[in-house]
Amino acid sequence: MATQKKSYAARLGVLAVALSLVTACLLGGTMAKYVTEVTGTGSATVAKWSFKANGGTESFDVALTDATQAGVAANKIAPGAKGSFDIDMSAADSEVGVDYTIAFSGTDNLPTGLKFYSDAAGNTVITEFDAVSTGTIAAAGTKKETIYWSWPTTGSDVNDTAAGTAADGAAKTFTIKVTGTQQKPTATPAP
Template identity: 45%
Template sequence: MKKKVYAARLGVTALALTLVTTCLMGSTLARYVTEVTGSATATVAKWSFTASDAEGSANFTNIDLGRTAYTDTTIADKVIAPGTSGSFNIAIDGSGSDVGIDYEINLKAADSITFPDDMVFSTEAITEGKPGKKLADLDPITGTINVSGNMKETVTVYWAWDFGKDDTAAANDNNYAGEKWEIDITVTGKQTTPTATPASAS
């Protein structure tokens, strides 16, 4: 009888030890766990682009070639004629933009308007060594405004109408007398392709 009691006690003891061991082993699987949440942010660059004449008119209404021609006793005020020359400014403003700007200026004769072959245009002062080009052959005027500056640029366009001292009655500019010429001006601004090296993740 005592053997049975001892056997029962041993069985209970063994079971208790098994449960304790299981609990201890289970506790070794516990660990610290921390979860951190947050978000990444990005601010989209601002964009601003305007173009105007020197007086600030966005449709270039203040550009008049006659205003930069001669105004003395040889020619009336605010008109042009063979032998005159001048220039006008186009103001480009990207103030407020957070990106560089590539700009393109196109000049062409308005519909049904014809300019003399001996009238030329250029972005440089017209000289014998730098004769300029006819309006129809003028390349687009291009440039870049970088964000490191004040985001403003003024483009000067020079023009000159050759006097043609040797013109004959059959080959002169009489056909243009009294006409009103118009030049269509288109200025386009586009974001400069980014070239900066992306910052490495840290």
């Protein structure tokens, strides 16, 4: 009988352990918990870029003429001529600031006595043609750079005469390159 009691006790013990495991599994799978899933979207709106020089996005023309120079054919220049031309730069439709550089090339095609100046009085001769002028335009802003020029009569008579003798009626051209680059963004300070 003692063996039978042990057998029942052992069976009851095993049954109790089995019921505990089954109950734990059932309760573990059926326990309630809060769950929330939120879905969002990301977006990026690109700032608009727009840069123009003298109204053009690819090219523009400038002619060196002096309408006040007496005794010279219309739309031609000779020693004693002077004038200026404007480069109107626009970032009016841009949503970013612009750093600009104005550069000249091919100026060796022009008469050797012809000089460019950054001031109307002719005190500051432009000698660095890779960066005739540089500056910044704010987003949605505009800026005008005026370049002055003159062909003084105090230059070399030999060179001036050679330029006039070689003149074949065709315009002597040089290139004006205006480059607009997005202004480098400044770092936003950490909050």
